Amino acid sequence: MSLTSLLRGSKTNQKEFQEILREIIPNKKSFQTISGKEAFSKTDYEVLAPYALVKSDNSSIVGIAFDYLARVMLARLVKENRYESYSSITAGGWSDRLIKLLKKTSFY
Structure with a gap:
């Protein structure tokens, strides 16, 4: 079973896995950068490897x-x-x- 199918699946065990991930993965607001720019911003950073x-x-x-x-x-x-x-x-x-x-x- 691929990771993609676990993340998108609707079976009970797949939903449980998704819920576990939601509980432990921090949201993007909890990340900080040295530059002070917003983390993961698509407008504040230059793409170096498109x-x-x-x-x-x-x-x-x-x-x-x-x-x-x-x-x-x-x-x-x-x-x-x-x-x-x-x-x-x-x-x-x-x-x-x-x-x-x-x-x-x-x-x-």
Whole structure:
């Protein structure tokens, strides 16, 4: 089940999940910025990285790529349980290739 379906769903367990999130997620008024500008304002800040994806489906590819990059960066720092950072990744068979690549580059 995807996170989107949990957030938009109408089944009892999905509604319960949504209610838990509503209780624990702070509202945007509770955030402060160093600049004193309103947090999350669309008019007070310059967009440095505009959304330029042609297909909305590409956002999932970007998300997966970010996930993998973050795992590799963390694995470089973590000495114990490095293999766990590569387990349960979406690309399945690619995890073996990723581990071989990392071993060659002394990250592993």
